[in-house]
Amino acid sequence: xxxxxxxxxxxxxxxRLSAQAPIDTSLPEAPLPHRRVLLLxxxxxxxxxxSIPVAPLRTRQKFEMAYRKTFDPSFPIEALMFxxxxxxxxxxPQYGSGGAAFAQRIGYNAANLxxxxxxxxxxxxxxxxxxxxxxxxGSGSIKxxxxxxxxxxxxxxxxxGKEMPNYSNMIGFGMSTALSNAYSPESSITFPKTMExxxxxxxxxxxxxxxxxxxxxxxPEKHQTSN
Numbered sequence: 001x002x003x004x005x006x007x008x009x010x011x012x013x014x015x016r017l018s019a020q021a022p023i024d025t026s027l028p029e030a031p032l033p034h035r036r037v038l039l040l041x042x043x044x045x046x047x048x049x050x051s052i053p054v055a056p057l058r059t060r061q062k063f064e065m066a067y068r069k070t071f072d073p074s075f076p077i078e079a080l081m082f083x084x085x086x087x088x089x090x091x092x093p094q095y096g097s098g099g100a101a102f103a104q105r106i107g108y109n110a111a112n113l114x115x116x117x118x119x120x121x122x123x124x125x126x127x128x129x130x131x132x133x134x135x136x137x138g139s140g141s142i143k144x145x146x147x148x149x150x151x152x153x154x155x156x157x158x159x160x161g162k163e164m165p166n167y168s169n170m171i172g173f174g175m176s177t178a179l180s181n182a183y184s185p186e187s188s189i190t191f192p193k194t195m196e197x198x199x200x201x202x203x204x205x206x207x208x209x210x211x212x213x214x215x216x217x218x219x220p221e222k223h224q225t226s227n
Contacts (some may be wrong), residue, residue: 023131023161027055032065037211042072045121046212050138056159057133059126066122070114079110092197093184112180116201119172128167131157134212149209153202173201 035043044065047054057065069075083106086092093108095101125132135157137148156166177198181189 022053023056023157023159024053025056025160027053029058029061030055032061032068037208040077041074042069043212044068045133047133047135048215050136054133056161057125057131062125062132063122065132066117069117069121075110075113078113079106082109082113093180093188095185108180108183111183112176115176115179116173119175120168124168124172124175128164129159130164130166130168131159132168134209136213136215138213138215145213146210149213150206152209153206169202169205173205174198177201 032044033046033048035046035048037043037046083102086105086109087097087102092105095104095108121132124130134152137145139145140148152166153169154166155163156168158164177194180197181194
């Protein structure tokens with residue numbers, strides 16, 4: 001029952017809104033844009049202008065995106081941010097309290113982030129021939145653009161510019177969450193807790209889509225001013 005409802009939701013979302021920035025397979029390969037989100041985090045995965053067609057990503061570029069996000073100077077900061085939240089809120093794997101537990105939470109989040117980047121930006125997009133980038137709607141009402149950001153969690157583009165279910169995110173978040181059970185305390189490895197962590201990843205990803213959608217958060221790095 002649930003798979004049918006989920007599939008119907010995906011197809012309904014696909015019909016509801018049309019493509020905003022189609023991929024043009026005739027365009028030559030373009031380098032990944034050197035952009036920053038919130039002046040700190042890498043913004044390779046955002047197509048800024050919805051009116052300009054973009055070249056498809058090559059397989060090499062998908063792995064390059066995952067590599068650059070994992071080895072970016074901001075990566076330790078991300079792991080520290082998520083680890084700090086887990087420590088303060090006592091969320092996620094139950095490592096306990098104190099400095100040792102905090103260090104474990106930082107390590108847990110670093111491993112979690114790196115596997116998420118690998119699965120959602122590189123491995124699964126290559127397997128499913130999917131473009132892992134976020135294509136901004138760029139105009140319309142606030143409600144419609146928030147809806148677009150949510151829709152993009154479920155509907156993506158393939159390498160030829162056709163819409164398809166966003167397998168890379170839906171499956172990739174599940175895979176990275178399941179993998180995280182390998183380095184979580186046994187008391188934290190339950191089906192409900194695993195599904196909760198998967199849902200949190202989807203929610204965080206949607207929130208990031210909203211930030212990307214409304215602009216003003218992605219700026220070129222100093223050495224590159226073009227997209």
